Amino acid sequence: MTIFSAIGIAGTGVTVYRKWLDAIADNVANINNVAPTSGEAFRARYVQARAASYGTGEGGVVVAGTALGDPKGRLVYEPDNPLADREGYVRYPDVDLGSQMTQMIMAQRAYQANLTVVDRAKDAYQAAIQIGKG
Template identity: 60%
Template sequence: MSIFGAIDTAGSSLTLHRTWLDAISDNIANVNTVRPTNQSAFQARYVVAQSRGDGTGVDVAGIALGSAQGRLVHDPMNPLADAQGYVRLPDIDLSDQMSQLIMSQRGYQANLATVERAQAAYQQAIGLGR
């Protein structure tokens, strides 16, 4: 693999991890989004990754959505509560989202370090030719 191939492969992974970080931050921001029971709950976003057929990286194949059912919570003081006192919250596990956040951050950092090292090696190769 050439230096440019390493940059391209790591760059594709950077894009994937950035999209994953965006999805996680959206999920965390909406973990307490309350909706009336006659509406759908906030649907968590999950990034679907796909490897490139030629083995040169990964791409975002799409975004999968979580359950629109969510979970019913008894909160009769909430202005959105139905006649029985229930509201709909998303079915998002905050601890799972935080674990995914750590994994995506570390993946992003590792791929960024790869790009930086490949760029440094390329700069050194240019310097040898002078």
């Protein structure tokens, strides 16, 4: 693997983890959105990744798609809510804050690790240039 391919592969990881962090931020921002029981709850987004060139060991990773959460969400009894139905229920997204925070930590660490690979590859490239000058 060359220095430039290491930078390219790590760059694909940075992109995927950034999109994962964006999805988590969107999920957390909408965790308290209320909908009437006649409508859909906010649907959480879950990023799906796959190898860019599976089996070759090259190419890095890409976002394969996005899975959406359950539109039914969870029913909560809030009779004072203006969106409540006759029985007093409203619909909230089925998003678990603890799970989202755990995913955020994993995505942040992976994002940072990929940036570190880019930084180390850049340092190796600059050291090789200095050897050539010397």
